Amino acid sequence: xxxxxxxxxxxxxxxxxxxxxxxxxxxxxxxxxxxxxxxxxxxxxxxxxxxxxxxxxxxxxxxxxxxxxxxxxxxxxxxxxxxxxxxxxxxxxxxxxxxxxxxxxxxxxxxxxxxxxxxxxxxxxxxxxxxxxxxxxxxxxxxxxxxxxxxxxxxxxxxxxxxxxxxxxxxxxxxxxxxxxxxxxxxxxxxxxxxxxxxxxxxxxxxxxxxxxxxxxxxxxxxxxxxxxxxxxxxxxxxxxxxxxxxxxxxxxxxxxxxxxxxxxxxxxxxxxxxxxxxxxxxxxxxxxxxxxxxxxxxxxxxxxxxxxxxxxxxxxxxxxxxxxxxxxxxxxxxxxxxxxxxxxxxxxxxxxxxxxxxxxxxxxxxxxxxxxxxxxxxxxxxxxxxxxxxxxxxxxxxxxxxxx
Amino acid sequence: xxxxxxxxxxxxxxxxxxxxxxxxxxxxxxxxxxxxxxxxxxxxxxxxxxxxxxxxxxxxxxxxxxxxxxxxxxxxxxxxxxxxxxxxxxxxxxxxxxxxxxxxxxxxxxxxxxxxxxxxxxxxxxxxxxxxxxxxxxxxxxxxxxxxxxxxxxxxxxxxxxxxxxxxxxxxxxxxxxxxxxxxxxxxxxxxxxxxxxxxxxxxxxxxxxxxxxxxxxxxxxxxxxxxxxxxxxxxxxxxxxxxxxxxxxxxxxxxxxxxxxxxxxxxx
Numbered sequence: 001x002x003x004x005x006x007x008x009x010x011x012x013x014x015x016x017x018x019x020x021x022x023x024x025x026x027x028x029x030x031x032x033x034x035x036x037x038x039x040x041x042x043x044x045x046x047x048x049x050x051x052x053x054x055x056x057x058x059x060x061x062x063x064x065x066x067x068x069x070x071x072x073x074x075x076x077x078x079x080x081x082x083x084x085x086x087x088x089x090x091x092x093x094x095x096x097x098x099x100x101x102x103x104x105x106x107x108x109x110x111x112x113x114x115x116x117x118x119x120x121x122x123x124x125x126x127x128x129x130x131x132x133x134x135x136x137x138x139x140x141x142x143x144x145x146x147x148x149x150x151x152x153x154x155x156x157x158x159x160x161x162x163x164x165x166x167x168x169x170x171x172x173x174x175x176x177x178x179x180x181x182x183x184x185x186x187x188x189x190x191x192x193x194x195x196x197x198x199x200x201x202x203x204x205x206x207x208x209x210x211x212x213x214x215x216x217x218x219x220x221x222x223x224x225x226x227x228x229x230x231x232x233x234x235x236x237x238x239x240x241x242x243x244x245x246x247x248x249x250x251x252x253x254x255x256x257x258x259x260x261x262x263x264x265x266x267x268x269x270x271x272x273x274x275x276x277x278x279x280x281x282x283x284x285x286x287x288x289x290x291x292x293x294x295x296x297x298x299x300x301x302x303x304x305x306x307x308x309x310x311x312x313x314x315x316x317x318x319x320x321x322x323x324x325x326x327x328x329x330x331x332x333x334x335x336x337x338x339x340x341x342x343x344x345x346x347x348x349x350x351x352x353x354x355x356x357x358x359x360x361x362x363x364x365x366x367x368x369x370x371x372x373x374x375x376x377x378x379x380x381x382x383x384x385x386x387x388x389x390x391x392x393x394x395x396x397x398x399x400x401x402x403x404x405x
Numbered sequence: 406x407x408x409x410x411x412x413x414x415x416x417x418x419x420x421x422x423x424x425x426x427x428x429x430x431x432x433x434x435x436x437x438x439x440x441x442x443x444x445x446x447x448x449x450x451x452x453x454x455x456x457x458x459x460x461x462x463x464x465x466x467x468x469x470x471x472x473x474x475x476x477x478x479x480x481x482x483x484x485x486x487x488x489x490x491x492x493x494x495x496x497x498x499x500x501x502x503x504x505x506x507x508x509x510x511x512x513x514x515x516x517x518x519x520x521x522x523x524x525x526x527x528x529x530x531x532x533x534x535x536x537x538x539x540x541x542x543x544x545x546x547x548x549x550x551x552x553x554x555x556x557x558x559x560x561x562x563x564x565x566x567x568x569x570x571x572x573x574x575x576x577x578x579x580x581x582x583x584x585x586x587x588x589x590x591x592x593x594x595x596x597x598x599x600x601x602x603x604x605x606x607x608x609x610x611x612x613x614x615x616x617x618x619x620x621x622x623x624x625x626x627x628x629x630x631x632x633x634x635x636x637x638x639x640x641x642x643x644x645x646x647x648x649x650x651x652x653x654x655x656x657x658x659x660x661x662x663x664x665x666x667x668x669x670x671x672x673x674x
Contacts, residue, residue, distance in 0.1 A: 039508065100435075171521050179504045179518070185471040185497035186522055186574075233509050233554045364591055370559070 004259035016258040019144040019211070022155040023250030023269060026208050027220065029159035031246025032166050033200045034221030035228065035239045039177040040197065044104070045092055047218040048111040049198070050205045052088025053081035054118025054214060057139050061125055072135065074151055078206050081139075081214075085202050088114050142213035142266030144257070151210050158207035162200045166239065169196055174235050212266035220246060223273040230284035249273035301326055302374050309346045310353075312338060350403035352376050355386075357400050358393045423485065424449040424578050424609035425470065430479030432462070432469045438632060439465040442479075445628045445637055449484075450607040452600060453626040454614040458653050461631040463613040464500070467580050471497050483578065493522060496576035498567050500583055506556050506563065513551045515566050516541055519573030541572040544602075546595050561592030568596060579603060581612040585619075597623055620644055 006012040010020060037046055060080025065071040088110045095106035122136055135143070166173070172193045175183045183190055201221060208217045228241035253269030282289050300322075308323035309332065318324050327333040332342035355377045359368065368380055378386055392398055427445040431438070440462035447453045455463045468474040470481055470488070483491040496519070516538040517530055524534060542548045545565040550558070558566065564584060571579055579600070585593050600610045600623075614620060620627065620640065627643050629635040629652040636648040 168526060171526065174510075175518050175521060178508045178510060178515075179499065181468065181471075181473045181499045181503060182497060182518070182570075184473045185492065185495065185499075185580075187492040229509060233556075234511065234514065235509050238509050 004255060007255035007258040012255075012258050015144070015147060016254070018149065018152045019147050019258070019265060020251060020254040022147065022152045022211055023254040023265070024247045025156055025159035025250075026204070026211055027224070027246030027248070027250030027269070027273075028243040029162045029246075030204045030208060030217070030220040031224035031228070032239045032243035033162050033197075033204050034246075035225040035235075035242045036166070036173045036177060036197050037201055038222055038225040038229070039174075039235070039238075040194070042197070043218065043222045044107050045089070045198070046201045046205065046221050048092060048107045048114075049085045049089050049202060050214045050217045051111045051118075052114035053085045053205060053209060054139065055114055055121055056081035056084030056118075057136065057209075058118055058121025058125060059084070061136060062121070062128075065128070074148070074154055074210070077139075078154065078209075081209065082202060082206050084114065084118075085205065089198055089202070138213070139209045140213050140215055141264065142209070142211050142216070144211065144254075144265040147210065155207045155211065158203055162203045163243070165196070165200050165203075169193070170236070170239070173197055178235075212269060216266055216270050219270040219273060220249075223270070223277050224249065227273070227277040227280045230280040230287045245273070245276055249276065299374050305330070305332070305345075306349055306373055309342065309349055312342075313346050313350070348376075352378075353403055354393055354401055355389055357402060358389055358398055361398070361400070362389065362392050422449045423447070424451075424483070425611060426482040426485075427466075427470065428480040428482075430466065430469060430481065431477045432465050432474055433477055439474075440469075440630065441633050443630055443634055445634075447609060447611050447628070448626055449609050450604060451626050452604050452610045452612075452624045453628065454612055454620050454624040455628045455630065456614055456617065456620060456652070457630045457635070461652075463630065464582050466630070467497070467582050467611075467613060470580065471495060493574075494577040496571035496574040496579050498571045498579065498581040498584060501560060501563050501567065501587065506558070508555065510555055511551075512542065512547065512553045512555060512558070512566055513538060515555060516551075516569045516573055519570040522574075538569070538573055541569040542566075544572060544599055545569045559589070561588040564588050564592060565595065568599060572599070576608070578609045578611065581610070583613050583615055586615060617649070 003012055007016050007020065010017040034046075037043055057077050057080055060077050061071040063080075064073060064076045069076075092103070092106045092110050095101050095109070096103045125136060172183070172188055173196075175186070176188065176190050176193045176197075180190055183193075204221065205214065205217050208220060212220055224242040224246040225238065227245050228238045231241055232238050249269050249272040252272045254265055256272070257263040257265040257268045280288065283291075285291055304320065304323040304326050308318045308320070308327050311318050312333070318327070324333075327342070331339055332345060333339060338346070356372055359366070359377060359381070363385070368377070371377075371380055377389075381389065393401070423446050425445070425447045427443060430440060430443045432440050443462070443466060445466075455466060457463050465474055469476045469479075471492070472488075481488045483494055488495075513535070517534060519541070520530070520534050520537065524530060539548060539551065542551055545568050547562065547565050547569060550562065553562075555563070555566065568581075568584065571581075581600075584596055584600075588596070600612075603610055612624075614624070621644060625640055626638070627640050628637045629643070629648055631652050631654070635652045636643050
């Protein structure tokens with residue numbers, strides 16, 4: 001626990017501090033870039049290009065070793081991975097455009113082929129006599145053990161550049177994600193904008209390989225964005241919240257794995273992000289499962305209450321067991337008929353029914369029908385409109401009265 | 406590129422009152438022809454309808470004008486100049502169903518999209534842009550709902566927001582893809598009022614239209630297509646039973662065709 005507090009305050013040693021800062025920056029960059037990926041419905045493409053980085057790592061290592069250099073130079077490996085990822089991206093884009101194959105088939109093929117090739121290359125590298133090949137497989141699931149200052153600098157610069165790119169291109173990215181055809185009609189080159197988005201994602205993937213690993217980087221891109229969507233209805237806010245949640249996951253994951261050395265950093269970061277997602281899934285206002293359920297229950301009760309009381313008022317029997325139970329529980333109906341509270345409510349509902357009919361006549365442009373039966377009209381109209389409505393009902397012009405009271 | 410278009414009829418001189426001129430436009434989806442060598446010449450300061458049966462290529466025509474759908478051949482001119490560098494004179498109103506209405510954005514944000522080009526990449530949305538957007542929302546009767554999440558809008562309100570977004574662009578030519586499809590009567594009236602006011606300001610309105618009963622009331626020029634050109638011209642001269650018959654073929658019952666100048670046959674749409 002002591003290490004945990006120290007890690008929280010960046011006091012648990014040089015390496016832990018480096019990893020923590022790197023994880024935060026990566027989380028922020030991945031969360032905000034991933035939001036546009038999610039809004040453009042391209043999440044799986046990023047998974048495929050992440051897997052397509054692996055052969056690049058292997059090829060770069062082999063070339064650098066042949067040239068007599070250090071095969072594990074981070075910049076060389078990143079360049080190699082970016083190149084094969086780009087090739088993968090181009091193929092994913094090309095296949096559906098030029099053949100009858102759908103995009104998901106292209107994504108699946110590229111992911112499988114490139115990842116398979118990458119694994120073969122890594123196996124070959126293991127048997128090579130030269131070069132210090134140990135640690136290359138850490139690109140699969142990430143590793144913080146050997147994190148160098150150099151790695152942290154790469155993450156910091158890359159993260160900063162992608163955040164800057166997102167900020168500059170936020171409007172084109174938003175408009176293409178929302179309404180592609182309209183964007184084209186305004187003269188936006190959507191292939192360029194999509195390429196820019198995938199470039200940002202590629203950048204995040206490449207810098208995140210060392211820390212989170214290429215298999216799980218898609219989680220860092222998508223989960224914070226999906227989580228943020230629960231909390232906001234504005235694109236700008238979703239981007240910012242996703243960046244924050246990504247950074248928070250990175251921070252929490254890094255310090256947690258620092259205090260328990262047997263825990264792998266990358267997967268822990270992802271699990272923290274998933275934890276935040278699950279909390280939001282259930283508890284978010286409006287879009288959360290719990291909120292939707294409560295809303296549904298309320299709507300159902302409102303409808304059954306009104307329907308039941310109107311049925312009783314007509315002198316008919318209520319059939320639905322749910323309605324019967326509801327009216328009893330709410331004290332609207334006793335064992336020997338309606339209670340005084342129930343009678344009061346019936347009068348109120350009758351007034352409301354007339355108001356709905358009249359409102360249709362004098363406010364035909366107002367789109368209110370979706371609230372009928374669920375809300376009282378006084379909850380929708382302004383005071384002036386309501387007064388106006390009641391005057392209309394009292395006047396001779398209103399002929400379609402269906403309830404007298 | 407220029408040598409290719411030379412074999413088509415580019416030598417035709419654009420009349421001075423032309424807003425949008427289409428020459429020999431052909432579009433295909435794979436090996437299926439959507440439209441074949443369509444010519445059209447929509448006049449300035451008027452309201453033009455594009456009509457034809459389902460699958461006649463009406464929406465495809467609009468989409469290839471703005472470049473959403475690549476064309477196989479053809480030339481498109483705006484006020485006598487190639488469209489390529491004149492896109493800002495066009496405002497496009499896509500079909501409502503073409504976007505995801507659960508997108509995290511609100512009414513004001515959507516209308517301000519119409520101003521993105523004006524503001525530029527790095528410019529900020531200032532009070533001026535907000536008041537332009539509010540004014541456009543007011544013209545379509547949506548000013549009250551500027552903060553509304555777009556997912557909560559009714560179909561008619563969604564269509565009005567799209568129209569407001571196009572108004573914000575302050576274009577010369579308005580291209581609308583079935584603006585009245587699936588909207589309530591009040592919205593239809595509101596939209597047609599806005600379109601008529603555009604016409605009175607010398608703007609050109611071109612709409613893909615489905616409802617044959619209202620063609621005469623709303624429009625003064627018509628292009629009738631069914632993959633190929635059928636007829637084109639002023640409503641009074643062109644919107645005839647004979648032309649309708651050749652556009653819709655057997656799909657239009659003769660009995661109805663007799664009175665189509667005033668009535669409607671929904672079974673054909």
